[in-house]
Amino acid sequence: MSHETRVGTTFPLMCPHCEKPTLATVTSEANGGGEIDPPYLLELARCGTCRDPFVMIEEDWGDGWDGEPLVVWPKQQRPLSFNVPEALRREHEEARQCFSSKAYTATAVMVRRTLEGVCLDQGMASSGGRAKPLFKMLEQMKDEGKIDGQLFEWAQELRVLGNQGAHFTGTSVSREDAADGLALAEALLDYLYVLSAQFIAFKARRAKAKEGGQDSPSE
Numbered sequence: 001m002s003h004e005t006r007v008g009t010t011f012p013l014m015c016p017h018c019e020k021p022t023l024a025t026v027t028s029e030a031n032g033g034g035e036i037d038p039p040y041l042l043e044l045a046r047c048g049t050c051r052d053p054f055v056m057i058e059e060d061w062g063d064g065w066d067g068e069p070l071v072v073w074p075k076q077q078r079p080l081s082f083n084v085p086e087a088l089r090r091e092h093e094e095a096r097q098c099f100s101s102k103a104y105t106a107t108a109v110m111v112r113r114t115l116e117g118v119c120l121d122q123g124m125a126s127s128g129g130r131a132k133p134l135f136k137m138l139e140q141m142k143d144e145g146k147i148d149g150q151l152f153e154w155a156q157e158l159r160v161l162g163n164q165g166a167h168f169t170g171t172s173v174s175r176e177d178a179a180d181g182l183a184l185a186e187a188l189l190d191y192l193y194v195l196s197a198q199f200i201a202f203k204a205r206r207a208k209a210k211e212g213g214q215d216s217p218s219e
Contacts, residue, residue, distance in 0.1 A: 018050035084193045104178035105165040111181040112162020154184045
């Protein structure tokens, strides 16, 4: 675990209070994690513009603190689970930051990048490691049972929204569509990396209980 202090360090970010780009200064810190979750550092920081305080978190994945603190309080959105791969959490967090900056078209593009990252992380690539078109990867995920019909429909809508943001069509992405895109992408991440793993663990515990004769009789 890194022992590098962050007190006195400044980070460029979007203030959760005044919603303006600022340099935040870390004023105090506390370590945690290291047994099950990766080591993390909670940092109390102060906005260089409005001077209001907030709390950030950094993680150590083996090379010291990651250098990209995430604001965890105050915040409208909940932090994604550590079960979601780090690279995907970063993509989704950037999408959130775009939304907070009122860059709704950029939000849609980042949501699409997150979706593509999910497909690649799930092994949806052609031979040689080259990525297939996104709609083909989504179809493969559905065919392999990784997502059901409704999630597939959601993912396809996110893909179309991302295409709208990535190409000049004369139509901008609305705030409502960007917000829905963020929510649907988060639901997809939770389903694949949190709820699915939780259900597998639940079934394993139930099977172990049955083997030990601890299962309650059926009524």
